[in-house]
Amino acid sequence: MPAPEANSTRSILITGCSSGIGLHVARGLRERSYRVFATARKEQDVERLQTEGFESLQLDLDDTQSIQEAVNTVLQRTSGKLYALFNNGAYGQAGAVEDLSRATLLAQLETNLLGWHDLTCRLIPAMRERGEGRIIQNSSVLGFAAMPYRGAYNCSKFALEGLTDTLRLELAGTGIHVSLIEPGPIRSRFRANAHAMFLK
Known part of the structure; x- marks a missing residue:
């Protein structure tokens, strides 16, 4: 995303900021003068992000009430002027x-697809009202190429790609731009987090 213009700090809500891509994107955009709302599912991660200086909120993509509370808080703090959403929070089963x-x-889809959809749809009206916005979907190389023993994750990402392409077409001309990125292997806690989910 372009850097904000002078005296017009733009705000962005990022999901999945406890580690990995979400955390690095949050830090990078803050360095570029964005107002970053860094969210995480666990309260201890929210507290850690706050000690790092972020405006951090608890947001559980599996919980509609949690999503709505985060949306209400962010829109209230920005006077309804949230510029961008970076959907990133996910895990691999x-x-x-x-x-x-x-x-x-179903659990995989709740987190990696349905929660993203819920959050996005709750923020689009504020973007429509302003006539501008950015929605960035962090998919994966596994959103267009299958991998053995990653069927649940592949399924969630393939579905995300179809939903995102459709949303992009439907928002054409509104000033709301939809982007989808497809990272390959990245060194992070993603595998360890997936293993932790498996042991629950």
């Missing part, structure tokens, strides 16, 4: 497709 239960697959 490993396992062979034939071993994935319906509940496991």
Whole structure:
């Protein structure tokens, strides 16, 4: 994203800032003078982000009430002028497709797709009212290429790509720009977090 113009600090809400891409994007945009709302699912991560100087909020993508509370807080603090949303919070459920239960697959989609959709749709009206905005979806190389034992994650990202492409078409001409990025392997806690979810 371009750097904000002088005296017009732009704000961005980022999900999944406890580590990895979300945390690095939050730090990078803050260095470029963006007002960053860095969110995380766990309260201890929110507290750690606050000690780092971020405006940090608890946001659980599996919880509609948590999403609505975060949206209300951010829109209130920005007087309804949130410029951008960076959807990033996600995890990967490993396992062979034939071993994935319906509940496991639903849990993967709740976090990686349905929560993103819910959050995005709650923020679009404020962007429409201003006639500008950015929605950035952090997908994955696994959103267009399959990988064994990553069926649940592949499914969530393939679905995200279709939903995002459709949203981009539907928002054409509104001043709200939709972008999708597809990172490859990145050194982070993603694998460890996925393993932790498996052990629950």
